[in-house]
Amino acid sequence: MELRGKVAVVTGAAGGLGREIALGLAARGCKVAAVDKDEAAIAELAAEMPGLSTFVCDVTDQRAVALCLGEVYGQLGEVDCLINNAGLIFSGPLVNPVAAENRRHTVEAWDRVIKSNLYSVFLTTVEVADRMMMKRTKGVIVNISSVAAKGNGGQCAYSAAKAGVEAFTRAAAKEVGAWGIRVVAIAPGFMDTPSTRAAMSQNILEEWKRKTALRRFGGAENVVGAVVHALENEFLTGCVIPVDGGVSL
Template identity: 40%
Template sequence: MELRGKKVIVTGGVRGLGRSMVESLISKGAVVTVFDIDGQGLAELSASCPGVGCVECDISSYERVVEATARYHTEFKSADVLVNNAGILYSSPLVRISPSGIEKHDLGMWNKTLMTNLSSVFFMTACIVEKMIYTRTKGVIVNISSVSASREMWGNPFCCQGRRECADRHLAKALSAMGICVVAVAPGYGNRVHKRG
């Protein structure tokens, strides 16, 4: 895909894999906007990459996503590409057995992981795709998954990435009729990107 001039949204683009994608997309001439919860990180990103659009948004909240994407659309009309990258890593088994008893998986963290790693994909995609359809944009949705989604069970338990892959298949089926392409990328481990000094 020719990226020059294409309007690309990257969620979680302040650091890690998202930041690398942002830098690579900019070098290819894309018009990049980052949606991230980290306001301070966005300020730093904006200072070091002056062309990047920065939107502070907690993508695990539907109301915030509706409001932030509406602002984006006022400025850009429609995105060409959405990269659903933001995620949190919380890895814990269902039960942990220790001499002092059995500790259950934390319910608050279960809900937070589910909202951040799975529901956010639904929120962002629904809001961005709606405008793609209105503007007849043949866009692309890229979902960053994980090897944790593998059936081989070598990933982090209860990280919700498997559900994200399941959502990918449904999204791909639902959106292909509108000319919108959905792809999933499943990185392995050791992809942490360290800040260059």
């Protein structure tokens, strides 16, 4: 896919990886719809890059997703690329036997993590894929997974959500491929981002750095490069691209 002039929707675009993906695609000539539920943060992004189209939306809300994408279509035209980046990192043991109370992983935390990381991907993908099929648009859907999809101790909910994203990617690719629509997942390892640092202690981060073959964390630009590759390579679908510095070896 030639990116210049293409319409790309990026969810979770106001901070971290999403922000860099949105700016990276805009720099390559895409007409970017930057979507985030944080109204103040998305306003800051719009001020930083006036040519960017920004939309406030909670992508775990089906009605909000439909309304938001309707606005995107009205302003920018047909969507060629969807990058499902919205989500949250969450760490918490299934059971903490040394805790005096609140030993178990709560249902509320589980629901929040699954909705943010997996349910959101389903809602946006269904909306965009349906439109692509009806309009005969040959597009690409990129889902941001994580190395945690293989199962990180202390991250049961997050791991389950990201494993679901990868299974969803493969199944969706089989369903929509005949329509010329590709679906790809990207699984970053530990990236030097505020969300990663907020989710884990410094000791745990250093331990993961030691377990990474390259002995360092990646940067947002590494994920942006993988997104661009997924969009441009027209024979790539139904796969998971690891961008993890060898931590999964």
